[in-house]
Amino acid sequence: MAGIKDVAALAGVSISTVSYVMSGKRSIGEATKAKVMAAAKKLNYMPNAQARNLRGEPTKVLALSSPIHEYTDYSNYAVFFFALAMRAKRYGYDILLLMHEYGDQELTRIASSGMVDGILLLDVVMCDARADVARTLDLPVVAVGYPSNSDGIYSVDLDFERMGREAIEKAYALGHRHVLIAGTDQSAYEDGSNYLVRFRDAAAKKGDDLGVSVLFKPSTGFGRDDVNLMLDEALSEDPDISLIICQTNAVHITNVLNALHMRGLRVPEDVSVLAACTYGLGSLPRKVDELPMLPNETCSRAVDIMMEVLQGKRNDVGHVELLPSRYQARGTVAAH
Amino acid sequence: MAGIKDVAALAGVSISTVSYVMSGKRSIGEATKAKVMAAAKKLNYMPNAQARNLRGEPTKVLALSSPIHEYTDYSNYAVFFFALAMRAKRYGYDILLLMHEYGDQELTRIASSGMVDGILLLDVVMCDARADVARTLDLPVVAVGYPSNSDGIYSVDLDFERMGREAIEKAYALGHRHVLIAGTDQSAYEDGSNYLVRFRDAAAKKGDDLGVSVLFKPSTGFGRDDVNLMLDEALSEDPDISLIICQTNAVHITNVLNALHMRGLRVPEDVSVLAACTYGLGSLPRKVDELPMLPNETCSRAVDIMMEVLQGKRNDVGHVELLPSRYQARGTVAAH
DNA sequence: CTGAAAGCGCTTACAG
DNA sequence: CTGAAAGCGCTTACAG
Structure with missing residues (x-):
């Protein structure tokens, strides 16, 4: 060399x-x-980059902290990974992957190692230990996701509370008074997975306000039997359900559509179906109305903010930026 | 700090x-x-890691070169990413992500930057430019995948040629004489995507040897219509097809099964279906016989080899390690 | 048992 | 227009 x-x-x-x-x-x-x-x-x-870095030059590397959990969906994750990495690349930055279950120790280690100029946070939970650690670091931290302890870092996220409210407002406007939220795994909600909880709770709240009954059912699995069981329970608790909001994934939604078909229920004539907080359903053969995640938008924005901070263009730590989602109409939500 | x-x-x-x-x-x-x-x-x-590195200590970081193409399937990619990263973590190594379309320039840059101790290659094509660059670097390079220009690097892969032969041998033993390989996007084959080509060509060769007709049809898409069109073409070219080998993905395979059902063809009584070079179909509701990718096995092995090289335990650059796949029987392949 | 000093490969005031 | 030298934060012979 x-x-x-x-x-x-x-x-x-x-x-x-x-x-x-x-x-x-x-x-x-x-x-x-x-x-x-x-x-x-x-x-x-x-x-030699090490020697330059020692002299205080930027390393042109960003750490990406993305703890893995049991229920982590690799494919959804990858979308965020790639989106962040691609955007960072545009600025000449590479990504150093950190995927410890307990990201906070990792963060301190990497920050003091001097190997990165900043840290990106993924898979943020409601009360995220990493956000607290971030405060003690002298490196900028930008989270994709919005923890409750967001001072000390920058946060970018979709506005899931607004998304939840808008879903119910739309339902209300179309005459729906009985809504089912078919959720994902219960543990994801319990672990405080940010967007799931925010969407669900805001929807429930708006339901209360408008007099729309909002039933929540987490899923025990995404297979046909799981879905049928979930629907049986839901419909026995509230037989008037006319809109199902799936806060899940393509396989689950496909099975929900199949199950409705089997029961002789037409979509959207008898039951409307809306997917929320979902990824890239647009490319699937079976189209569904959707309030999609916009990983490219949020991740791009997160990297942009990181760059602004690194260039000394902003100094408002604790800032939270919430982006609006975009409703994708595909013919599965109708008036009731 | x-x-x-x-x-x-x-x-x-x-x-x-x-x-x-x-x-x-x-x-x-x-x-x-x-x-x-x-x-x-x-x-x-x-x-400070930079200072230590300057003194010649290992950086405890591995670069992961994984160029993105148009047809890159994020979710499959993620599995390899995670598998490599998790294994590397066991040895105390972090991963630096490189995802340029042209990975070779990137490699030189990172290697001379001194930021990494070694380089892992993903998404290896038949004749991979990165393997040639590797020769000029003084860093160990381990590829997950098996390029034709594999001297100068270490390679680990499933033995796809063997997999292709075994698929046809099994078909032959069960009495099948007319086999369809339903492939993925044509461009993936043309770009020389390593495993796709090796499997297909070895299967075709074995078909020649045993007198089994092996028809290959790349897909124009994974939707219902694409699949139906592909099947129409295939069956008109060879109406005696009794085994379909899908070298694709879950959505495509699901649609193949649906299409067969629509045509009144029972699986496996009338047509057998086998998935090859596929990922995690086991977790899907619809089970299919499978010769799966084993990303965890290959990736673990790749990292292990990297560690052996870094520890000076081996000195056989150019070594290629081919791991056997494991046939997963799930009742969709029967005698004909 | 502990310290002063050289040196890893660079960048950048300071000189000329 | 160019060079000699200090110094970034460490590690490790060399001394004592």
Whole structure:
């Protein structure tokens, strides 16, 4: 691995000259510059990043803390990963992956290692230990997700409470008075998975306000039998359900549609179906009205904010940015 | 951010003493050690990784090169990501993500930056430019996948050629003489996606040897209509097809099963269905016989080999390790 | 049992 | 237009 000394020796100049040629921070005689360039190219020289970092230059690496849980859905995760990484790349930043279950220790370790310029947080829970640790670090932290302890970090998220309210308002406007929220795994709600809880609770609250009955059923699984059991329970508790909001995934929703079909219920004539907080259902063969996650939007924004902070353009730690979702109509929600 | 000087000052000792206490590479008086530990804890001190690296210590970071293509399936990717990252974590290594479309320039940059101890390659194509670059680096490179230019790196992969042969051998043994391979997107084959090509070509070759007709149909999409069109074409070209090998994904396979059902064809009585080179179909409601990818096995092995190389335990660059797949019988393949 | 000093590969004031 | 030297935060021979 060629170092700056090797290049200097080969070009017959001092190492500072090599450094200045590489950085372009000083005007250099054409002849010298050419010699240095030739030597650098010949030796395949690139400055050692560690040495630059020691001098206080940015590492051009962002840490991405994304703890893995039992119920972690790899495919949804990947979308966020990629979105963040792609955006970071546009700014010349690489991503260092941290996926410990307990992300907070990890954070301290990486922050003091000096290997990254900032930290991105994924899979944020309502009360996130990492947000508290962030306060003690002298590195900027931007969360995709909105913890309750959000001072000390920057947060970007969809406005899930608004999404929950809008879903029920829309239902109300269309004449629905009995709504079922078919949720995902119970444990995800108990662990405080941010968006699930916010959406559900805001929907329930709005239901109370408007006089819309909102029944919540977490799922025990996504298979046909699980779905049938869930529907049996729900319909026996409230036979008047006319709108089902699925806060789940493609497989589950497919099975819900199948189950309704089997019961002779037409969509949307008899029952309306809406997917909320879901990913990329648009590419599936079976279309459903959707209040989708917008991972690209949130992740892009998170990286943009990180860049603004790193460039010293903002100084409002604790700022929370909530983006609106976009309703995708696909013909499965109708008036009742 | 507290440095070694701060700790030394607070503890009233020299920085070398602090260093030795932290590393444990020298015996230190109990009193001094206690003072240093207390100071370090109080200041939340952790050694700066950049500085250590400059001194030649390992960075404990592995680069993961995983170029993104148009047809990249995020969810499958994620499985490999996670498997590699989890295994690396067991050895105390973090992962630095590189996802440029042209991974080779990226590789040179990272290698000379000194930020990583080694490089892992994902999404390897038949003739992979990155493998050639690897030769010029003085960092170990381990590929998950088996390029044709595999000297200069270490490679780990499933034995897809063997998998292809075994699929046809099994078909032959069960009396099938007309087999359809329903493939994924044509472009994936054209780009030389390693495993797809190896499996298909080995299957075709074995078909020739045994007198089994092997028809290959790439897919134009995974939806119901795409599948029906593909089946129409295939069955008109060879009406005697009795086994369909799907080299695709869950959505596609589901639609193949549906399409067969619609045509009044029973599985496996009339047509057998086998999934090959697929991911985690076991968790889907609809079970299918499968020759699955084993991402955990391959990725674990890749990281293990990387560690062996880093520890100087092996010196056989160019080594290729091919792991056998495991046939998962689930009742959709029968005698004909 | 502990410390002063060299050096890892760079960048950047300070000189000329 | 170019160079000699200090220093980033560590580790480790070299001394005592």
